[in-house]
Amino acid sequence: MNKKTGWRISVSALALCGLLLTAACNKKENTEQSSNTMSQPAATAPAATPIDPATVATVNGTVKFDGTAPKQAKIDMSQDPACKGMNEAENVVVDGGDLANVFVYVKDGLGSRTFDVPAIPVVLDQSGCKYHPHVLGVMAGQTVQIKNDDQTTHNIHPTPKDNREWNESQPPSSPAIEKNFAREEIMLPVKCNQHPWMKMYINVVKNPFYAVTDKSGKYEIKGLPPGDYTIAFVQEKLGEQDQKVTVGPKETKTVDQSFKAGGE
Amino acid sequence: MPEKPNLEQDPITSKSYAAYYLIATVILMATLFWALWDEAWGQRPWKAFQEQWKDRYSAFLNNTRSGSTKSENGVEQNPDYVALKRAYEKTYQDSKAQADEARKKLDDASARLLAVQSVFTDRRAYVNALTYELETSTSASAKASKQKEIDKYKNEQATVEYPDGSKQKYTFPQLEEKYNEIRDERTKLSLELGDVLKPVTAAKAKMDEYISDHMVDLTPQQIDGLKRRATEWVPAIVQINVADANIVDRCESCHMNAREPLKITPAAMMSKGEKRPDEYAEAFGSHPQPELLAIHDPEKFGCSPCHQGNGRATTSVEKAHGNYEHWLWPLFPKENSEAGCQNCHAADMELASGDVQWQTINGGKDLFRQRGCMGCHRYEGYDKEPEDLNAIGQQIKQIETQKRDNLKQTAFLMKEADAAASNEDANRLNGKAVDLRVANSKLDGRLQQLDYQSHSLMQDMKKVGPNLKDVRLKLNRNWIPVWLKKPTDFRPTTKMPNFRLNDRQIQAISAYIWQSGFTDPLPKRKPGNAAHGKELFETRGCLACHSIGEGDQLQGGTFAANLSRVGEKANYDYLVRWIHNARERTRPYCPYEKKDIGPEDYAKKGLPYQFDPDHSQCPNDGHELQVQNMTVMPSLRLAPEDAEDIATYLMTQKKREPSSYPDASFMDDPKLKAEGEKWVRHYGCSGCHEIAGFEDEGRIGTELTFEGSKPIERLDFALFTTTAERGGKDAEPIKDKEDLARLPDGPATEPWYDHKGFFEHKLAEPNIYDQGKVKSETEALRMPNMHLTKDQVLDLTTFLMGSEETSLPASYQYKPGDARHDIQEGWWIVKKYNCMGCHQFIPGQQTILMGLKQYQDIQEQLPPKLLTEGARVDPEWLRKFLSNPALSTTDTNRNGIRPYLKVRMPTFSFSDNELRKLVRFFQALSQQPMPYIPEQVPVLTTKETDMARSLFSSSAAPCLKCHATGDPAHDKIATAPNFLLAKERLKPDWVERWITDPQAVSPGTSMPSGLFKQENNQWVFAGPTPPSFQGYEGDHRKLLTDYIFQLTPEEQRKVAASMPHAKSAGLHPSSDRKQAAARSHATVSGGSR
């Protein structure tokens, strides 16, 4: 058993531990339980396919929005004084034709390659009764660390299609909740039932080649081995659009994409 | 013969066998006839019975008939009947002409119909036959020709000759039409005739109904029917055959009258000149309890399921009754016949049909519990709390295991889901994992319920005898060895049996008990007022369970101890505590740690030293504690001073001074303790008493659930086996006079080698089967002498005889799943707490209090009858009331609903379990559906309210004269509950029935009947109504009920104020001045001190 698999075990064990904590009523049994059942996955976890760092390419580009950007709805957050003031919906964030919060990832072309899950957790922050970021990419199995910076209690309630649903509350200044998602799922909605406007999307993918467009609609995917790929651009409201692209070794390719107003 | 015959005859060839053959043949024929006779009569003694029956029963019926005719004549003399008869005759005469006419027409139509019918049916048959040929012919031409033939035939004219001689010709369609026409005509005519006769038939029916309604016995016509059956009877086996239950009962082949609708005693069936009923007469009585047969239809139940015996056998009386060696289910003897009930009704604590309580079997069931038999002997259903508790513990363990398994499975499923090949699979697996989590949550709910139940069960566990952990606090030490020597010497009616202990055993047992008792200090109590204590003792209801006085002076119930000599043994301070609240425990006991928890344990956790049903968790580990004394004695919610008064009074009850008991300081000898422990265990003292160190001790006796069907070989008659088998003049082994007097049938002379004999002897003198045996102290029989009376031995014997493993199908067992089950469950609790000592549950049932002298002329001071309790009260209210009869948490020294009664409804500290069962019981007993949905009472208009108020307060309906109003001055003399309670407590429909005829609901109640009368289908007030009622069309009864249910305190005050003489209203007519004075004194002193 090499070092990597060992690490893998501990992460998955930790994750399951967390899950079990939510499932179980009796803590003692729970921990005992998870350690029992976790002895197996190590043996079956596939080893990551090595990538030659010398040949990796980069894909970047800008996502545009054609047409007039819809006006963002104003949200009144006064029902909870801790949320302070007003807020805006983040359905379609367009800044001068640049479309933010588009999730870009390599949808196809990697074959049966597998990749190690990064040890560093992805952070999802709640502040001002808003999720930061609004769209999040994460690898399957990677830890998502959820923090609450507000002086109010939030609850985090993902409503996935293919992953498990859960719903946990997080009072102010309580420790971060650490979770992970096992299965690939794009635009997995997350909401807070106490603050109905709070909404964000987590994108769970199986490879590390993903990015989210920033306010200027830019994204960059690095470290891609050369090959033919399908790159998918997904927007929570406007849907998904794909592009095929071929990258050579050490190449930096620009792939732009644009969404139409009132699209699909 | 060819060979020359010899001079001397050859004996072999010449000997004749004719004589032998003749004799042999004659004998053979005789034998054959014997066999035939045996088959026809020898093996069928019932034929003789039936012959006798024919004669005797016919004679009996002749007698009865003449009596019946006489009484019928009597009825016929009645003017009402004469009027009916006259009416009948008149209608008969009136309709006669018309009816004759109609009949004539009808006859004519019938005759014509017949004439047409004969021609029509013949021709129709021919047409049908032709049609068949048409239908089955294959070629079109053949069909056509057939059709032609049919048409031709149909057009032919047929002649019909009518009864009047006229002839008509019809074609087939005409014929058909004519036929239908006459048929319809006839139908019409017969309906017409019916109409004409209708008044006649009705009048006749009325007449007959009058006779049958007014004849107490059978009518002569009915008797004639019976007589015909008897005289025309052809000897035959009469049998009940129920294949499903394998019942074949031919009992009625001899007991021919068992199901006759008449009451027939054996004496009535004696043949002439006899002095006492012979075998035949005994057999021909009718069933003494026809109402039982009505519940248990003999066609389904047969006879043997209740009576036993060999229902199939018909060859002799002994065989049929199963009274022979190899029949396992011999007939129950007459006096034990109620044993049969126990076969199917083991789950019923009280057996009653109508107003008949089956005292023998009920007595046996009660004795088994009250005398603590269940402390040593397991019996299904009795004292099952510890078992249930155990079962619940098991269940909890099981559920926890299941929860663990579910968790394991959840984790596994989630892991599988994460690794699943497709999203469908993943979702399916995740779904399953979610289901399991939900399942676990359900299990948590179940666990919680089980926890509640064990809390309840802990509370429900009771012991027959007192808690001996308190012995040092409670008893005069020197009295203990004297008591153990022979309890009946001290208190003849005690439940404590005689263990035949020798002095050493007594010393050792006393020492153990004394030394293992609590030594916690008791608060010192000041002495009270004995005279007031006596009065309280006699009026608060203590006597419903306890008795006092000895011999002729004895009064009170047998449920609990006789307190005549309690002053010799008891410690005053403890007695006060006990009377104040018998359930108050010195220290709680933790079954988990198996120790008594003291203040130090509470102090360790910084908890207050408080334990009661609401604080029942062990401070050490949170397990459920036993926080009450395991006694059924309730709290009467007395003021502490009252408790002191009663205790003071009781301490005066003594024959000798406590100090006169010889010193028993050996009880402090620590050496005796170990031996004492041995004997306490040996004799199973902990079956009835709580004893330190014996909390988990099992029962020492054999299980008795199926004792009645235990093979006789397993009952150890010891040295008396042969004696019992053979009977005779030395058959009775019991020599002791007292014990001999316990035998229901007196000393045995007949063989008694059967279950009955075994039980009776064992109960009369338990160690009888040790007699003559050489046994060591520990081998000797442990069962104590229960000093039962003859009747009690009979009851218990009957109970045990009926305790059989029945071969009947399960459907015959009375184990209902519906509300009747609630009734069964409820009786166990009602009997457990002796509710019947105060309340009447069954019509005709006598309560202990009813029998007391002091209630003879103040019956209204008796506790309420509960005959229709379920129909009367809202179940939710009942639950509240039962858990707190004061209906108040602060003002508890009173009755919540009937403050005017001196007898007190005590607080029994029922567990939730028992409350639930009791409420269901009362509802089920009155056939009330559960859950209860209250009836909507319409809101009265102001006008109606005014009317109702005026009626309510009118002098004609002085409701508030008796009913309490909350005004203390008035309530002192009130004898009925406050109306304000009605809304929450009562059911409106019951109230309507109640105010119409209270005597029918609760006979003897002080509430009078006849307040309302029926007029035009409305119930109107019987007395003069206030003027506002002029022109009111509505139902007065309904109005009043609705008013009561809307009564508010303000409204009540208004009414009271409007009542002119409310305050000065006289005392209840039936109570004299002296008692009234006593009563007011009691109330004052009870309430104000």
Next chain:
Amino acid sequence: MAEENPKNGKVGLVDRVKDDIQAMKVDIPAKAKEQIEGLKDPTKTQVYTSIFRHKHDDTPRNRALGVLSNVFLHLHPAKINRDAVRYSYTWGMGGITFFLFIILTYTGVLLMFYYHPSKVQAFRDVLYLEHDVPFGKILRNMHRWAAHLMVIGVWLHMFRVFLTGSYKKPREFNWNIGVLLLVFTLLLSFTGYLLPDDQLGFWAVTVGTNMARATPLLGHEGPFGSMLGMTPYNDVRFGLLGGSIVDANALLRSYIWHCIGIPIVASILMIVHFWRVRKDGGISGPAPVMLEAEADKPRRGPKAAGE
């Protein structure tokens, strides 16, 4: 007829009818007379002679034929030793035993109509027989007692046969058949014991079959049994009972052995037994006494002894 007298057909017919009537007046009385005569001696009728194959005049020939021509009686020879009819010699036990066997077969068959060899039914059926079936009780009683009598009869028969030395040459083999019949008689009785399914039968059979578990080699408690792998579930007792305890299977097996298996074997052996009695020279005696001196000489025929 009509063709012969086409013209007078009608007349011819009438004549013929008249003629027939005339003839009938004579024929029928004659036949009737004949019939009455014939019925006077029923033994001459065809029906009679077809049943009884010869006349029953009291002649030696007919006496012999009476036995020889009867299927039941021809077990017997036509003539036997004059002293062989003496009861004091034969005790008649063989015949009585056979007679009882017939009674048992007959009553047994009737009992079988009412009996089901099942644990639920068996005991009830016996009660039913006792209380319901017409003549059921006497039927069962007769079967039971006849069985006991048969056992006694067989023993006495054997006893007599031994005492008269009737097993000696040439009857050695028939003696062996007899021993087997004795064994089968006991087995028949024993297998019937269980059938009422009452305590008596149950424990008798339990005691009886418990011995089987001690069978050497084949019983699990017998010598060397456990060495051969015998357990309560595969030994000879298990085979007898169809189980390790006396239960439903034992009842059924008992029933089948009792009603079918053993009676068939016993019947066959009986046939052989009777047949050998005849073939071995009929009943052994009473023979003339032999003297010590004649012991080693060839045995003389009975005739020689007579003269």
Next chain:
Amino acid sequence: MDWRQLWEICSAPDNVPIVGLIPLLAFYIYLAWKQAHANDVLIEQLEGDAALAKTHHRKTWPFKPGWQKEVHVWPFLLRIEFLAAIIVTIILMVWSITLNAPLEEPANPNLTMNPAKAPWYFLGLQEMLVYFDPWIAGVVMPTMIIIGLMVIPYIDTNPLGSGYYTWKQRKFSIGTFLFGFIILWIAMIIIGTFIRGPGWQWFWPGQTWDHNRLIYEVNRDLPDIFGITSNMAKAIFGAIVVGGYYLLGGFVVYSLFRRYMGKDFKRMSLLQFGITQFLLLTMVALPLKMGLRLLWHIKYVWITPWFNI
């Protein structure tokens, strides 16, 4: 004297046959003895008178010249047979009418009958269980009885006494048979029926069958008496005793045969004699073993790890 107990035993329906058997057997023994005696007298007479022996018809029944030597089966035999059938029928029917076949409680495997008895005709074997292990009493012994009975015709070489009752000519064979039948079979059945009560204990007739009776009975094994303890030694000792019995007994039998039954002995082949010896000794061994048991409380003679005798 407990007459009631006695009556209860005798009147138990299934004991009636054995009660009936006793007088029946007595009667038939008497009948046989009478004829045997008459024949023996005749034989003696004829042996003393050679001339008469030549002419005598040699039966005790009278015979006159002219009488038929053979009679017709029909009617002379058949009439007796039919008569017998009628009488048997009568007996059977009267018995069946008056006495009911036993029917006890339904079978209950949990309730042992005490005493649990086999059918009466097997009680001899059950009685043997007291003295022998089941494999001998229940299996070996019945087999030996059957085989023994079957070999009788082949080992009895005495040509005399065939077809007539005699005692003098067949003293040995009749004596042995009577011993086997009456003593070892019928007497054992009688003991089993009348003497053995609850717990298969010995109750004298007239003693009350007390279910609670306890008796002290300790049985020893023969080797124990001689102080033999080792298993091996016990096995060898037993083998010696049993073998010695058969060898010594065989010699005694030989000696007796030679002396008193010379003629028979001469007629016998070695095999015949061997079998006779073995069966005879085995038969005699039964009462010997019973005696050891009843008188000296000796349980086993030969103890091996596999079987005990």
